[in-house]
Amino acid sequence: VQSFQAWARRRRVGFGLWSRPTCRPDRHARCAELTLRALQLHNEEGRSALFEGADVDSLLRSALVAGHDYLLVQSAGSWIRDREALRAALEAEMERGFLVLGHVLDRGEAYYSLHHQCFMVDLERWADLGCPRFGDPGQTPRTLHRPRRSEEAFHHGYTPLWIAPSGERQGYARQEWGWHLIHAGLEAGQRIAPFSRAVRRAKGYLYPGNAEGFDARLAAVRAEASGWGAWAWVANTEETPDVAAFTGPVKTLVSVAAGLAPWALLAQAGFTAGTVVHFVDASADTLAFQRWLLERWDGEGYADAVAAFHRDHPAAGAQPDATPVALTALERQADLRAAWPGLRRLAVHSHRIDLLSADCGRVRAWLGPATMVSFSNVFHSRRTHLGLTESENAEAWQRWLETIEGAWGLGVDPWNRTVAGFISTAAGSPAAVNRCFPPDVLSFFAGEQHWLREANRR
C-alpha cells in the first residue's frame, strides 16, 4: 500500500505554507497552525522539510533548490481533507502536465489570477521558463496574454473550467495574485489548469478573511477529524515496526485494534496459550471488527472477510483506502496463516478507550512484566493534527507517556518518530525546520541554484 507520504516522496512533492496574513492576527495564527499541522501530517519528514514564508517566489525557489519537482502551496486555513482522492487527482494532472494548477479566477477588468488558498507549481517547468515571478496585486495598466477560456464555470462565472493560450494580448487595468505566472506560462504555451472538481472536493479552506461563521467552520474541521477516527479501521498503512528488541513471549498485549497489526506483533514477538489481549480503541466499529474477525475469519482471504464484515455491519464506517488490493497485500505481509488458529484461542478483551483522553489511565491496570503496549499512530493522525492544536496533542502525548512509563511501547510520537522500547517521559519535541530561505539569501546564491538542485536530488 503506497501511502500519500510515499507518493509525495516519489513525485518529489514539497509542501509550502504561504504565511501572508489575510485576517486579524489571532485568527491567522489559528489557521496557520491548522495548515502547518496538516502539512506535517501529510509530509513524510514531518516538521523537518516544510517551506514557510510570506513570499511565493521564495517558496518556489527554495523548493526548487531543495530538489523538489512540485510545490503544493497553501495559505493559512487551507488543509487536505482527503489525501487519497487528492493523490489520485494530482497524479492524473501530473501525467497530463501543467505549469500551475489552482483556483483560476477571471475577474473582468483584472487579469486572470490565482486564488491564494491553494495552488501547485511544476518546478521543473517553472525553472525552464526562467523562474518567472508570481505576481502581486497591482493597478498598473498592462498588456498581457489573453487566454481562451471555457464559457462554463465552476461557479459564479469567474471560475473557468479551463483556460488556454490564444496567442493574443489585451490591456488590463488591474492584476491580482499570480497574474505574472499565468501570463508567462500562457506566453510559453504552458498549461495553466484550474483545479478539477476532484481536487476541490479533496481539500478545504477556512476563509479566515471572512469572520462570519469562521468559528463554525473551524469547529466543523475538528468534528470531521473526530469522525475520521470512528471508522472501522481494518488496515494499517504504516509499516509494522520491528519488535526484535522485545524479550518475548508476550504475556499481555495492550493494543489499538486496527487491522492485522496487533496479531502480526504477537506472531513476531511470540505468545503462549496464556497470553491476554486488551484492545483499547476510540472506535466502536474497529473493536466490533476485531470481535467479528475472531469469530468468523479462518485466517485466509482477508479482503473477503472485510467485505463480509461490512455486509454484516452496514452502519460501520468504511476505511476508504482499504481496497481489496491493499487488504490482500496487508494479509500477505502479516502472514498469519500458521499462527491464526492459536491467536483465535487467546483471551481477548475489548475496551472503548480514547487514548487521547484522560481515560487512557485505565490502561495502567493491565501493565506488568512482558507487557507490550501498541499505540500505532494514535498521536500522529488526521484526528490529532486536524482536530487538536499542537499543545493539546503534546499534552495528550505526555499524559500517555506518564501512563505507560516503564512499559514496552510501540508506535509513533506526535512528530512521527518511531517509538519502540521501554517508555520514558523524557522525549521532547523535535525542532521545526523551515526550508524557505529569504529573498536576499536566494538571490545571493542564484548562480548556484542549478547545482544545489542537482546536489539535493542525488
Next chain:
Amino acid sequence: MNAADVLALGLPWLRLDLRCDPAALMAEAEAVEARAVPHRANGRGWRSLCLHGLGATATCDATEYGYESEAAAPHAWTEIADLCPRTAEWVGRLPLRRLYRVRYMWLAPGGYVAPHDDSEIRRLGPINVALSQPVGCVFKMEGHGVVPFEPGAAFLLDVSNRHAVINTSREGRLHLIVRGEHHADDPAWADLVMRSWRAER
C-alpha cells in the same frame, strides 16, 4: 615570493596545508552541541560554542563585550576545551602567535547566514575548518564564488568579502573557526602559508 607577498595578493581564500581527523573532532563536538547558543541574528539555525575566548557562550567579537578590540581581550580556554581535548590539542598546534576566539559553528538543516562582511580591512584572517560539509551546503564569497569546503579542509579566509552560507541539505553542518594573531615573519606560519600556496598552485 615569500609569505608576506602571498598574503598581500588579495586572495579571497587560501586552502591551508593542514590535516585533521574530522570524524574524531566531530564526535567531540557532538558531545557538547547541546550547550551551543544562537549566534547573531542575521541567520537561521546558526549556533556557536567557544573552546577558547571570553567564555563558552561569548561567541561574538570582543568589542561586543566591552573590550576595545580582540587583541585587548583576555581570551582563554573555556570548559568546552576540557571536554574536547583532541580538538583543543589540534588548535594548540597551529602556528599562531596568540589565540582569540576558537568556536564551533553549527548550521542546521534549512539554516543560512545572510550575506554580510565582517571587516573593512582586506586580509586573510580567520581559519575556517570544515568538520562536516554536507552536499547542498554552500559558503560563497561575492565576486569569487563558492569556497570549496569538504570535510577536514581548512581555509584561511578574507571575510571582508561579502559572504553568505546556505544549507539546503537535510544534515547539519559544523565548522571550527579559529581567530588569532599570525605574522608572516613567524617561520612556522610563513612555512604553512608557503606550503599551502604551492599546493594550491
